[in-house]
Amino acid sequence: MSEKVNMDTFFEQSLSGFLVTxxxxxxxxxxxxxxxxxxxxxxxxKGKRFADLLAIGGKIYYETHLAxxxxxxxxxxxxxxxxxxxxxxxxxxxxxxxxCRDNDGALASVNYTLVKASDRLQYEQNLQEAKKKxxxxxxxxxxxxxxxxxxxxxxxxxxxxxxxxxxxxxxxxAESPLxxxxxxxxxxxxxxxxxMAELIGNIMDFARTRLGGGMKIxxxxxxxxxVLRQVVRELQLFFPGRKIMIDFDITExxxxxxxxxxQLLSNLLANALTHxxxxxxVMVYVYHREGILQISVSNKxxxxxxxxxxxxxTPFARExxxxxxNGLGLGLYISAEIARAHHAELxxxxxxxxxxxTFKMPAG
Amino acid sequence: xxxxxxNNVTVRGKGTRVILLAHGFGCDQHMWKYxxxxxxxxxxxxxxxxxxxxxxxxxxxxxxxxTKLEGYADDIIAMLEALHMEQVIFVGHSVSAxxxxxxxxxxxxxxxxxxxxxxxPCYINDGDYIGGFSHTQIEELxxxxxxxxxxxxxxxxxxxxxxxxxxxxxxxxxxxxxxxxPAIAREFARTTFLTDKRNILSSITTPTLILQCSSxxxxxxxxxxxxxxxxxxxxxxxxNATGHCPNLSAPAETIAAIKEFLS
Numbered sequence: 164m165s166e167k168v169n170m171d172t173f174f175e176q177s178l179s180g181f182l183v184t185x186x187x188x189x190x191x192x193x194x195x196x197x198x199x200x201x202x203x204x205x206x207x208x209k210g211k212r213f214a215d216l217l218a219i220g221g222k223i224y225y226e227t228h229l230a231x232x233x234x235x236x237x238x239x240x241x242x243x244x245x246x247x248x249x250x251x252x253x254x255x256x257x258x259x260x261x262x263c264r265d266n267d268g269a270l271a272s273v274n275y276t277l278v279k280a281s282d283r284l285q286y287e288q289n290l291q292e293a294k295k296k297x298x299x300x301x302x303x304x305x306x307x308x309x310x311x312x313x314x315x316x317x318x319x320x321x322x323x324x325x326x327x328x329x330x331x332x333x334x335x336x337a338e339s340p341l342x343x344x345x346x347x348x349x350x351x352x353x354x355x356x357x358x359m360a361e362l363i364g365n366i367m368d369f370a371r372t373r374l375g376g377g378m379k380i381x382x383x384x385x386x387x388x389x390v391l392r393q394v395v396r397e398l399q400l401f402f403p404g405r406k407i408m409i410d411f412d413i414t415e416x417x418x419x420x421x422x423x424x425x426q427l428l429s430n431l432l433a434n435a436l437t438h439x440x441x442x443x444x445v446m447v448y449v450y451h452r453e454g455i456l457q458i459s460v461s462n463k464x465x466x467x468x469x470x471x472x473x474x475x476x477t478p479f480a481r482e483x484x485x486x487x488x489n490g491l492g493l494g495l496y497i498s499a500e501i502a503r504a505h506h507a508e509l510x511x512x513x514x515x516x517x518x519x520x521t522f523k524m525p526a527g
Numbered sequence: 528x529x530x531x532x533x534n535n536v537t538v539r540g541k542g543t544r545v546i547l548l549a550h551g552f553g554c555d556q557h558m559w560k561y562x563x564x565x566x567x568x569x570x571x572x573x574x575x576x577x578x579x580x581x582x583x584x585x586x587x588x589x590x591x592x593x594t595k596l597e598g599y600a601d602d603i604i605a606m607l608e609a610l611h612m613e614q615v616i617f618v619g620h621s622v623s624a625x626x627x628x629x630x631x632x633x634x635x636x637x638x639x640x641x642x643x644x645x646x647x648p649c650y651i652n653d654g655d656y657i658g659g660f661s662h663t664q665i666e667e668l669x670x671x672x673x674x675x676x677x678x679x680x681x682x683x684x685x686x687x688x689x690x691x692x693x694x695x696x697x698x699x700x701x702x703x704x705x706x707x708x709p710a711i712a713r714e715f716a717r718t719t720f721l722t723d724k725r726n727i728l729s730s731i732t733t734p735t736l737i738l739q740c741s742s743x744x745x746x747x748x749x750x751x752x753x754x755x756x757x758x759x760x761x762x763x764x765x766x767n768a769t770g771h772c773p774n775l776s777a778p779a780e781t782i783a784a785i786k787e788f789l790s
Contacts, residue, residue: 188769212744212770219665219671222745223716223744226743226770227553227621234772235560
């Protein structure tokens with residue numbers, strides 16, 4: 164078998180369509196595969212132009228886009244186009260075309276290679292549909308999430324007013340002459356309403372952070388120590404039987420949002436008092452040294468499981484096997500958001516020795 | 528934004544007479560690159576991209592303006608006024624031939640002559656008039672445009688794959704073709720192929736040359752003959768060139784025909 168025979172066989176017996184046009188754009192050769200797609204014989208195609216093989220849209224696309232590209236660039240590649248044969252036979256193909264020029268640079272021929280694209284088109288359509296479906300689902304879910312967060316914000320806001328009435332009444336009652344038993348009951352009402360106000364505050368912060376794209380803070384130059392001592396004093400009042408040890412080394416003013424930093428300490432300290440060992444003191448350690456403000460809160464007792472440590476700063480995170488004792492699991496998420504807004508870091512270390520949360524902020 | 532920036536106008540060449548070249552649907556000013564060198568020594572050459580094509584300001588595209596050829600014609604007048612040019616030789620390819628004709632009727636003093644390359648006043652057959660496309664074909668085209676199963680932009684490779692990793696397409700040319708916004712291309716196609724401006728041909732007063740290719744799917748020779756009969760004093764040259772873009776496929780023949788007309 165000579166090489167010539169091989170090439171002829173290759174040209175004719177192929178799953179690809181081959182086509183050659185002359186320098187005037189008319190078809191000189193085409194193979195049987197192409198003719199089969201067109202529903203005719205190769206001889207029927209001879210003398211036609213490539214655009215004649217296409218449906219109307221393809222014809223115009225070819226003449227206005229592809230032919231100019233071919234003439235200016237010398238080739239085009241991977242173009243999907245629809246052949247339109249006898250009796251409206253349709254076949255989607257991918258086309259490559261290459262100009263061949265003679266030694267003088269004059270156009271000699273254009274070689275076209277066509278590959279059937281039906282499967283690929285199907286594949287592509289499936290991908291497009293899958294993409295569309297996912298996009299729709301995502302949109303629905305985003306809307307649901309947004310609605311839920313808006314609901315939370317509205318609910319939180321509306322709960323505040325009746326709670327305020329309870330708190331004020333409770334505080335007024337506490338100042339009246341009461342029996343010991345009533346004093347205990349009023350104390351319980353006041354502690355509970357304070358805790359509830361805190362929870363509502365957390366919920367609203369959470370909703371605001373999620374809806375508004377992060378926590379908003381108001382920075383000021385502030386002497387932080389009295390603010391933080393006040394937080395400790397308040398919590399000591401609510402946990403009268405517990406020992407809180409403090410170590411403050413902070414004299415210079417710090418650039419931060421004092422209300423938010425106080426909120427962070429309040430969250431960390433309340434957690435330590437709630438979850439830590441009741442027999443041992445909770446340590447609060449605050450220092451401002453070498454441009455770093457550090458606030459640490461440590462407690463003894465059961466360590467936080469490794470699994471929970473990984474997601475402790477995400478909303479609603481809590482021990483799976485331990486029902487909520489006191490909260491929604493938003494406090495640490497909000498503390499972490501406060502840290503983020505201050506370009507600070509909030510970390511957790513917990514082992515059999517102790518559990519400790521540390522806020523570390525660059526503070527000039 | 529200035530008109531000249533909006534339409535990415537470039538001016539080059541020597542000489543006092545001005546040739547303004549307007550590209551047709553699907554291309555941009557690059558399509559004149561084989562023609563302009565032959566005129567640069569003797570003429571000032573003005574090239575531009577229609578709004579929506581090439582490196583024009585896409586944000587200037589407004590459907591209500593550009594779904595009529597008059598919108599494009601007004602841009603040509605605005606460009607010439609901004610350049611303080613009058614009596615220019617207008618060369619328009621394909622749909623731009625009719626855009627130039629509209630501009631010349633509105634502002635005749637701006638134009639010395641019109642050279643129409645592969646023009647057509649109406650692409651649809653209508654009674655005795657042969658535009659090249661039947662109603663059924665045009666309906667099919669419109670359907671194809673709506674379902675967007677044609678590229679119309681150069682989505683050379685399928686959309687999903689993207690072209691970002693195709694360095695060889697990063698050339699100037701492929702880039703400019705890729706810059707066709709598919710939505711704009713669809714509207715421009717609709718505007719172009721639904722156009723019927725046969726009624727303005729007799730109002731053209733500027734001397735006109737019609738260059739028709741001998742085998743053009745989009746604008747058959749019969750269209751050229753029709754135009755020659757209806758544009759007063761016009762000349763028709765049917766070239767040996769085939770296809771719809773003789774300025775690319777047969778630049779020498781195209782240049783010769785233009786020079787002959789201008790001399």
